[in-house]
Amino acid sequence: xxxxxxxxxxxxxxxxxxxxxxxxxxxxxxxxxxxxxxxxxxxxxxxxxxxxxxxxxxxxxxxxxxxxxxxxxxxxxxxxxxxxxxxxxxxxxxxxxxxxxxxxxxxxxxxxxxxxxxxxxxxxxxxxxxxxxxxxxxxxxxxxxxxxxxxxxxxxxxxxxxxxxxxxxxxxxxxxxxxxxxxxxxxxxxxxxxxxxxxxxxxxxxxxxxxxxxxxxxxxxxxxxxxxxxxxxxxxxxxxxxxxxxxxxxxxxx
Amino acid sequence: xxxxxxxxxxxxxxxxxxxxxxxxxxxxxxxxxxxxxxxxxxxxxxxxxxxxxxxxxxxxxxxxxxxxxxxxxxxxxxxxxxxxxxxxxxxxxxxxxxxxxxxxxxxxxxxxxxxxxxxxxxxxxxxxxxxxxxxxxxxxxxxxxxxxxxxxxxxxxxxxxxxxxxxxxxxxxxxxxxxxxxxxxxxxxxxxxxxxxxxxxxxxxxxxxxxxxxxxxxxxxxxxxxxxxxxxxxxxxxxxxxxxxxxxxxxxxxxxxxxxxxxxxxxxxxxxxxxxxxxxxxxxxxxxxxxxxxxxxxxxxxxxxxxxxxxxxxxxxxxxxxxxxxxxxxxxxxxxxxxxxxxxxxxxxxxxxxxxxxxxxxxxxxxxxxxxxxxxxxxxxxxxxxxxxxxxxxxxxxxxxxxxxxxxxxxxxxxxxxxxxxxxxxxxxxxxxxx
Numbered sequence: 001x002x003x004x005x006x007x008x009x010x011x012x013x014x015x016x017x018x019x020x021x022x023x024x025x026x027x028x029x030x031x032x033x034x035x036x037x038x039x040x041x042x043x044x045x046x047x048x049x050x051x052x053x054x055x056x057x058x059x060x061x062x063x064x065x066x067x068x069x070x071x072x073x074x075x076x077x078x079x080x081x082x083x084x085x086x087x088x089x090x091x092x093x094x095x096x097x098x099x100x101x102x103x104x105x106x107x108x109x110x111x112x113x114x115x116x117x118x119x120x121x122x123x124x125x126x127x128x129x130x131x132x133x134x135x136x137x138x139x140x141x142x143x144x145x146x147x148x149x150x151x152x153x154x155x156x157x158x159x160x161x162x163x164x165x166x167x168x169x170x171x172x173x174x175x176x177x178x179x180x181x182x183x184x185x186x187x188x189x190x191x192x193x194x195x196x197x198x199x200x201x202x203x204x205x206x207x208x209x210x211x212x213x214x215x216x217x218x219x220x221x222x223x224x225x226x227x228x229x230x231x232x233x234x235x236x237x238x239x240x241x242x243x244x245x246x247x248x249x250x251x252x253x254x
Numbered sequence: 255x256x257x258x259x260x261x262x263x264x265x266x267x268x269x270x271x272x273x274x275x276x277x278x279x280x281x282x283x284x285x286x287x288x289x290x291x292x293x294x295x296x297x298x299x300x301x302x303x304x305x306x307x308x309x310x311x312x313x314x315x316x317x318x319x320x321x322x323x324x325x326x327x328x329x330x331x332x333x334x335x336x337x338x339x340x341x342x343x344x345x346x347x348x349x350x351x352x353x354x355x356x357x358x359x360x361x362x363x364x365x366x367x368x369x370x371x372x373x374x375x376x377x378x379x380x381x382x383x384x385x386x387x388x389x390x391x392x393x394x395x396x397x398x399x400x401x402x403x404x405x406x407x408x409x410x411x412x413x414x415x416x417x418x419x420x421x422x423x424x425x426x427x428x429x430x431x432x433x434x435x436x437x438x439x440x441x442x443x444x445x446x447x448x449x450x451x452x453x454x455x456x457x458x459x460x461x462x463x464x465x466x467x468x469x470x471x472x473x474x475x476x477x478x479x480x481x482x483x484x485x486x487x488x489x490x491x492x493x494x495x496x497x498x499x500x501x502x503x504x505x506x507x508x509x510x511x512x513x514x515x516x517x518x519x520x521x522x523x524x525x526x527x528x529x530x531x532x533x534x535x536x537x538x539x540x541x542x543x544x545x546x547x548x549x550x551x552x553x554x555x556x557x558x559x560x561x562x563x564x565x566x567x568x569x570x571x572x573x574x575x576x577x578x579x580x581x582x583x584x585x586x587x588x589x590x591x592x593x594x595x596x597x598x599x600x601x602x603x604x605x606x607x608x609x610x611x612x613x614x615x616x617x618x619x620x621x622x623x624x625x626x627x628x629x630x631x632x633x634x635x636x637x638x639x640x641x642x643x644x645x646x647x648x649x650x651x652x653x654x655x656x657x658x659x660x661x662x663x664x665x666x667x668x669x670x671x672x673x674x675x676x677x678x679x680x681x682x683x684x685x686x687x688x689x
Contacts, residue, residue: 010272012296016319016412028394029383037380041265041555064292091316094301103300108513111506115295137319137412198409198416199423233304237313 002152004052007039009072011058011065012092012120017083017138018057027144034113034151051076053150056129056140059085059092061120074128078150080125082143084136084238088207091136092120093240124243132155135191136205136238142190159190160210163202167193174225175201183234186217214244255654257282261661265292273673276509277649289638289646289668291510302628307419307619308335308594310628314615315413317630320363320674322413323356324608325615325630327481332615333419336602337623339593344582345421346409346481352417352577353480353606354571354649355403359411360609361526361564361571362400362485363670366393366449369561372666373459389452392445396568397441399425399434403575406430421592428587435579442572443540453565454547460562461663464555465647466642468519469528470501472607478536478570479529480607488553489518495605498614502631514639521639524611525671526563527554538577540561541570546564558670564609596623610634610674634673641671 006020018040038048054076060066073079084090095103096119105111123129131150133143149156163184170193175182178199184193187204195202208214214235217254221231235245259279272293278286298317302310314329315322327349334341366389367379383390400543404411406426416423472485473492484492485501493501504513517524529538534552537545545551545566550559566577601618611633620625644667652660 012293014316014319014322016316016322020321020412029390029672032380034382061295091301091313092296095297098300098303103297106300106303107295107297108506114506115511117295136316192411195415200409200415200418227387230306234309237309 004035005038005048005050006035006053006055007037007048007051007072007076008055009039009057009068011056011069011086011123012061013058013083013090015057016136017133019087020137020140020143031144031147034146034223041097049075051186053078053080053147055080055082056086056123057082059089060118060121060123060126061092062115062117066118066126069123069126078130078148079123079127080131080133080150081129083138084134084135084205084207085134086123088239089120089122089241091237094236096120097240110189110252120241132158134188134206137153139191159188162190162209163187163189163191163193163196163206165189166191166201167196169193170197176220179222179224181224181226181230181234183217185220186212186214186235204235206238208235208239208242208244212244214247256657256660258592259649259653259660261657263661263663263665273668275645275661275668277660277664279649283636284646284649287649288509288642289645289673291512293511295511298630298656300618301630302617302625305625307337307596307623307625310617310625311417311419314630317632318674319412320360321356321608321610321613322412323352323408324583324606324613326414327353328416328604328606328608328613328615330417330419331604331606332602332617333604333619334602335558335604336600336617336619337419338597339420339595341421341593342588342590344585344588344590346424347578347582348422349417350481351403352407352414353608354575354578355400355407356411356668357480357609358568358571359397359400359404359470360672361568362393362455362607363560365453365564365568366390368672369666369669370453370456372662372669373456385396386452389449391642392448395441396445399437402437403434405490418592418594420594421590423592425587425589428583431579431587431638435576438572438576438579444584446540446544446572450544450547450565450569453562454459454549457549457562460556460558461666463558463644463648463651463667465557465644466553466555467631467643468517468522469531469553470517470522470524470636471529471532471540471612472605473532478574479535482606485508485605485612487522488528488532495614496603498603498605498616498631502614502636504631510638512635512638515636516639521643522636523640524633524636525560526567526609527557527560528611529607530554530563530566537566538570538573539556540573541566546570557640557667560670560672564672597622608633610672611636632674634671639669639672641668641673 081087146156166189182201183204184202188206220229261277263275264560274290311326311329315326408414409416469488472479472483473486486492502515531553548562550562599619603616614631615628
């Protein structure tokens with residue numbers, strides 16, 4: 001690909017993933033040599049009609065979002081979702097678990113019908129997504145890897161193993177053995193187990209591995225003294241839209 | 255001189271989030287001058303319901319990527335107040351250093367990457383790269399330095415990991431802290447002085463416009479307030495943070511998914527200029543030098559000078575973090591676990607100064623330590639009514655200028671407030687309506 005025309009768009013999100021790019025201080029100027037940034041509302045005035053790669057941050061949560069994402073998809077060759085909100089709905093999707101009317105009323109009171117909103121969905125619920133960069137915030141090494149792969153016309157390598165694998169490679173003490181809750185066994189890696197490595201538990205921000213044994217994971221958490229209810233509630237923080245979280249299936253290995 | 259004017263800037267650029275500027279003048283009468291906030295609502299208050307106190311700050315940091323540290327610390331303070339958790343002096347110092355870092359990172363990002371292109375008459379910092387590469391590199395180094403503070407003290411500058419109720423999950427090493435302090439003293443101070451010099455040469459580009467308003471910030475007897483203090487109004491004086499609802503008085507307007515606020519007058523201002531006006535006497539010496547070099551003096555009633563006040567705070571925060579790290583190194587880092595056993599369950603309010611102004615979180619917990627109700631009041635929301643009031647005074651004063659010049663000044667005005675629209679909706683565009 002010649003110097004590609006690249007654009008960044010933000011939907012319902014905290015814009016932390018876009019900021020994570022501006023935080024690539026050391027690589028930002030060399031990135032600019034690889035690509036022409038033609039649209040990036042958060043940082044520049046220009047707008048363009050056509051893009052080679054459109055990076056999308058955020059969830060789809062209003063009727064306007066739906067119109068914008070359709071319009072962007074029509075004008076771009078590749079579409080890449082950035083971060084948990086765009087890839088799997090992120091923390092935004094937790095509100096789908098409560099009646100929409102009550103959620104609107106909790107924030108706007110009597111003015112609740114002024115601002116239309118629809119159930120939160122990832123970008124892929126509406127348009128074809130070519131590549132996904134997971135994480136909350138998105139992982140910058142993965143962003144650079146996918147970006148370079150597109151420019152070079154290569155297929156990027158995407159991880160689908162559990163966080164436990166990366167956590168063990170870093171020789172961390174097991175979070176569960178420390179007496180803390182953890183979603184590492186069922187959560188998708190690629191983050192280098194950054195939270196367990198900093199004394200926190202895995203919240204599953206990159207979503208679940210594709211063959212996650214949810215029942216086995218819950219049974220294991222129960223053995224460590226955590227309730228089923230707590231396990232599901234914590235799974236819902238980033239995977240509220242994953243059907244497997246709410247399906248009761250036979251436990252295969254526990 | 256325009257008799258009819260219709261300006262409609264859809265999705266204003268170089269701000270965080272989505273907003274429109276709408277100005278409508280008919281037969282010499284200003285019918286509308288407002289900032290429409292069109293960002294999609296997030297409904298965080300609803301997401302928090304039923305969540306355990308240990309999860310709350312993880313979720314609230316996701317209100318905003320730029321101010322994630324500020325939201326997290328404010329959230330932790332509210333939780334600690336509600337559950338009766340006492341944090342150590344060391345935790346307070348580490349949190350202060352983190353806030354200094356987050357403030358100067360955000361202020362550098364805004365002043366040099368988002369606002370400065372206006373002074374150079376270009377559309378983005380990317381165009382500045384070719385003409386002023388040395389300035390861009392110095393700004394990037396300062397930003398990196400600020401992010402290093404976040405990475406080392408909290409595990410990650412965006413959506414910090416180590417800050418939890420009662421303290422920290424892990425502590426930095428003295429070696430890491432010493433390196434940050436040396437970098438701040440050396441390269442940091444050098445880059446700051448260089449950038450201040452360049453900005454001083456551009457000071458003539460700042461529009462002359464004044465509107466005296468009510469300035470609200472935290473005020474602390476011991477320091478230029480960021481982490482702690484009482485709510486202070488330039489009109490009415492100090493009140494405890496627990497009274498925040500009597501100060502913010504939020505109300506819904508049809509042109510904004512973010513709620514507006516008012517206290518003693520029709521509107522008030524929060525942020526760097528409000529802090530500067532209320533607390534300038536407590537600035538550190540290097541900050542006072544930057545203040546003089548950039549031509550800022552207190553009280554200042556020109557909202558465009560908010561960007562300059564931000565640079566003064568960059569200097570203050572660098573100095574302050576050097577001082578605090580020095581203190582930690584003198585005392586030695588004590589290995590301590592977070593004090594996270596609740597001594598009571600109830601209501602708690604947390605307030606801190608985040609880059610865009612005073613931020614409030616309030617939670618009520620039940621006996622299981624889960625959230626019963628939550629409320630977050632964001633600085634940008636508090637500034638929105640003040641921005642509308644500024645536009646209503648500014649437009650009639652500049653009517654003899656071209657429509658393009660008027661639009662540009664309105665965009666610059668909104669940008670000067672460094673609005674964080676994602677935050678405020680827990681949303682910006684400019685639109686002029688013409689016959």
